Amino acid sequence: MSATVYREPHRLPAGILALAVHGVFFALLYLGFSWNKSASLPATMSVELWQSLPEVTVAPPPARIEEVAPQPPQEKLLQEQVVKPDIAIPEKKQVVAKPAVIKPAKMKPAAKPVEVVKPEPVAPPPVEQKIAEPKPDPRIAAQQAAAMAERARQEEQAAAKGKVVDEYMGKIQAKIRRNIVEPPDVVKKDIHAVFRVTLLPGGGVLKAELKKSSGNALYDTAVERAILKSDPLPLPPDAALFNLFRELNLSFKPTE
Amino acid sequence: MDVTQDLSFVHLISHASVLVQLVMGLLLLVSVLSWWYIFLKMFAIRDEVKLTEEFEEAFWHNQNLNELYKYASGNSTREHGAMERIFAAGFVEFVKLKKQQGVDASAVMEGTRRAMRATYQREMDRLESHLAFLASVGSVSPYVGLFGTVWGIMNAFRGLANVGQATLAHVAPGIAEALVATAMGLFAAIPAVLAYNRYAHDINRLSTRFESFSEEFSNVLQRQP
Numbered sequence: 001m002s003a004t005v006y007r008e009p010h011r012l013p014a015g016i017l018a019l020a021v022h023g024v025f026f027a028l029l030y031l032g033f034s035w036n037k038s039a040s041l042p043a044t045m046s047v048e049l050w051q052s053l054p055e056v057t058v059a060p061p062p063a064r065i066e067e068v069a070p071q072p073p074q075e076k077l078l079q080e081q082v083v084k085p086d087i088a089i090p091e092k093k094q095v096v097a098k099p100a101v102i103k104p105a106k107m108k109p110a111a112k113p114v115e116v117v118k119p120e121p122v123a124p125p126p127v128e129q130k131i132a133e134p135k136p137d138p139r140i141a142a143q144q145a146a147a148m149a150e151r152a153r154q155e156e157q158a159a160a161k162g163k164v165v166d167e168y169m170g171k172i173q174a175k176i177r178r179n180i181v182e183p184p185d186v187v188k189k190d191i192h193a194v195f196r197v198t199l200l201p202g203g204g205v206l207k208a209e210l211k212k213s214s215g216n217a218l219y220d221t222a223v224e225r226a227i228l229k230s231d232p233l234p235l236p237p238d239a240a241l242f243n244l245f246r247e248l249n250l251s252f253k254p255t256e
Numbered sequence: 257m258d259v260t261q262d263l264s265f266v267h268l269i270s271h272a273s274v275l276v277q278l279v280m281g282l283l284l285l286v287s288v289l290s291w292w293y294i295f296l297k298m299f300a301i302r303d304e305v306k307l308t309e310e311f312e313e314a315f316w317h318n319q320n321l322n323e324l325y326k327y328a329s330g331n332s333t334r335e336h337g338a339m340e341r342i343f344a345a346g347f348v349e350f351v352k353l354k355k356q357q358g359v360d361a362s363a364v365m366e367g368t369r370r371a372m373r374a375t376y377q378r379e380m381d382r383l384e385s386h387l388a389f390l391a392s393v394g395s396v397s398p399y400v401g402l403f404g405t406v407w408g409i410m411n412a413f414r415g416l417a418n419v420g421q422a423t424l425a426h427v428a429p430g431i432a433e434a435l436v437a438t439a440m441g442l443f444a445a446i447p448a449v450l451a452y453n454r455y456a457h458d459i460n461r462l463s464t465r466f467e468s469f470s471e472e473f474s475n476v477l478q479r480q481p
Contacts, residue, residue: 008385009303009335014295021291022284025443174421 164236165244171234173250179226183218186254191215193223197248201239203232211249223252268433273411279404279437283397287444290393293386294451301458304383307337308465315469321347321480338379338462339469346372346470350477365478372470379466383459387452394449401441408434 008014193214198207208227213220227250235245269280311328318324325347328340336344349371353364412430419426 008296008300010296010299014299015292017295018288018291022288171421 161241164238164241168234168236168241168245169248172245172248175230175233176223176226176250177252179229180222180252181226182254183216183222186216186219190253191219192251192253193220194249194251195223195227197227197233197250199233199235199242199245199248201235201242203235205231205233214253219254268429268436271429272408272433272436276404276408276434276437279400279407280440283401283404283437283440283444286393286397286400287440290390290444290448290451293390294447297386297390297451297455301383301455301462303335304337304462305458307335308339308462311337311339311343312465312469315343315473321476338376338383339466341379342372342375342466342470343473345375346473346477350480361478365474368477369470369474372473376463376466376470380459380463383462387455387459390448390452390455394445394452397441397444397448398438399441401438401444404437404441405434408437 191214192212193210194212196207196209196211197205200206205228208224210220210224214223235242269277272280314327315324318327325344328336329344346368350364350368353359353367409431412427412434415430416426
């Protein structure tokens with residue numbers, strides 16, 4: 001008997017067959033399995049987001065009115081606190097000079113909120129001055145056109161701002177909703193618990209008071225606990241928007 | 257093809273993390289090797305069974321041992337099976353011991369059996385080679401694949417922690433690419449286990465045949481004058 005190392009016969013055909021098996025396997029994987037190439041997922045994503053928004057979308061219109069009329073002093077105060085005033089004043093003039101061009105182009109809500117919002121409180125007075133100064137004789141048509149342009153501009157700004165506000169309202173609600181541990185015996189599903197949440201500038205929860213009980217004390221406390229638990233609530237990076245978030249009326253209902 | 261959700265096979269593999277890719281590469285290598293051994297053993301065992309049957313046929317129809325020995329060890333072009341080698345080893349040893357003077361009959365039979373047993377064990381070792389590899393592929397590669405999957409899913413979830421609003425769309429690609437590793441592990445393991453069981457059974461039957469043959473051949477030799 002020879003002691004040489006035994007070599008199996010049929011080495012080559014076996015190797016070819018082995019490779020063929022893998023070729024078939026990968027061909028099946030590649031062709032037979034319908035890999036998801038079209039995007040059907042984003043649709044479900046947006047559904048998830050919008051679920052919480054209908055209650056919030058009511059908020060933007062009052063927000064727009066509030067900003068135009070009563071809040072300029074407050075916001076100026078805020079800006080003086082946040083932004084250094086000597087830099088802010090020249091900036092304002094620059095931004096006012098070409099506001100309508102920039103705004104529609106920049107639709108990213110989170111990235112450029114500062115530029116979008118800043119001219120807002122300052123804008124109305126200079127434009128009114130413009131209207132008043134160069135045309136003392138009341139040309140109504142020009143004035144109307146200017147007013148129209150102004151309104152359109154404001155609407156654009158408000159839309160951009162509203163988008164940011166909506167986004168963060170949704171985020172806040174989603175964060176709290178995630179933290180709700182629902183009591184097991186919530187039988188009625190169509191109940192609402194409305195909370196008035198007072199926020200600190202950093203997003204901290206100062207106070208959460210029950211405004212309208214859902215009728216189920218366990219569910220009320222569960223929501224309250226969830227609000228306190230999700231303590232740093234997400235706020236937009238723009239400090240000027242905080243006024244809209246200082247006091248929130250949030251409504252919660254049990255999931256189906 | 258959409259940029260956002262491209263879940264094609266190539267994309268899944270090329271975008272997996274390095275460790276998962278390593279695991280997939282290892283599994284692919286192991287899978288190719290195990291399939292190679294599967295086919296090698298398949299051919300080898302098939303040939304062995306065929307040769308054994310042929311030799312048994314020849315052995316029971318031809319009582320002339322010298323002719324049989326020429327048939328079994330002659331350097332003709334045909335291959336020799338394990339049983340033929342056992343027969344040849346036993347016969348050579350028997351003839352050598354017979355030629356020596358003063359060796360009694362039981363010692364002759366003892367030596368012949370030892371020679372046949374040695375050849376039998378060598379042949380069994382040859383037949384069983386690579387079977388251990390198939391066994392370990394069958395038992396280990398699912399775990400290797402699972403390891404790749406767990407690692408990939410861990411990465412997918414860690415990436416998820418940075419996203420505020422978690423949706424299925426964030427996790428799904430990561431999990432899909434991680435699961436490819438498990439699929440490959442199973443693809444390597446299932447045939448290996450099946451082949452191992454099948455071949456172990458076949459070799460067991462062959463070994464029984466060899467053993468009973470060597471017993472019978474001992475009897476035939478004992479009857480020799």
